[in-house]
Amino acid sequence: MMTDHQSSLPRYKTTFLEDCVSAGALKFGTFTLKSKRISPYFFNAGLFHRARLLRSITSAYAHTLVAQAESDPSFQFDVLFGPAYKGIPLASSTVDKLADIDLVKYGDVSYSFNRKEAKTHGEGGHIVGAPLDGQRIVIVDDVMTAGTAIREAIEIIEKEGGILVGIIVAFDRMEKAPSVTDDDGTSRPSTIGEIRKQYGIPVLSILTLNDVIEYLKGMGTEDDMKRLMEYREKYKASDKE
């Protein structure tokens, strides 16, 4: 596989990382996460709104899905489900990208997403796009931290009668699954590892926290790197990659 000169990452990852940096999607500072963890960095997929950047992130999703299907022919899907809100443009644009890659194979893949609040007039309901009943579904979302958003999406899919066959996120923060006392310093399995085990499905990601650290070596400020390493240590999962 082609790798970049400055790091050992494959070229498609460094291209996507460069686009993350140019979109300003990877920020350092102090951020409160959905899980209430306090993070020294944040990945904001909402900033991939310009055509060139949207195309970059959805190409990376589409190529990762195609690679998975090529390595495991039993990995087949009918619908990409994008959890509200940030998953919505990601899933719908990835469907378009898949059709660009292979119209014959992927031309009938649909997108679908949930409303955060049910619509009570017109067509009504929670789901926009393809109905999920009996369909093979892949969830497309931006980030996985504690897995709450993904678990909510799984609940919706199960309730609608869909068959979950996979999950793909742009960024795996590689954090341990939450517990009642989240900061108790104990080592626990990763969120992604837990979901893989529980559902027996592939959970794919384009980038991981380790990729970002590898890429930033010699680029980020000393303070950013130190805080990043400390945070990684604090929420590090016990399972091996």
Ligand SMILES: O=P(O)(O)OC[C@H]1O[C@H](OP(=O)(O)OP(=O)(O)O)[C@H](O)[C@@H]1O
């Ligand atoms: O793994 P978790 O701990 O659940 O955190 C990650 C999720 O949190 C954010 O979604 P949020 O619900 O804030 O919604 P948004 O897409 O509307 O920003 C983010 O978009 C991820 O989906």
Ligand SMILES: O=C(O)c1cc(=O)[nH]c(=O)[nH]1
């Ligand atoms: O865990 C989160 O809430 C979260 C982390 C992150 O890096 N980006 C994001 O949109 N949400």
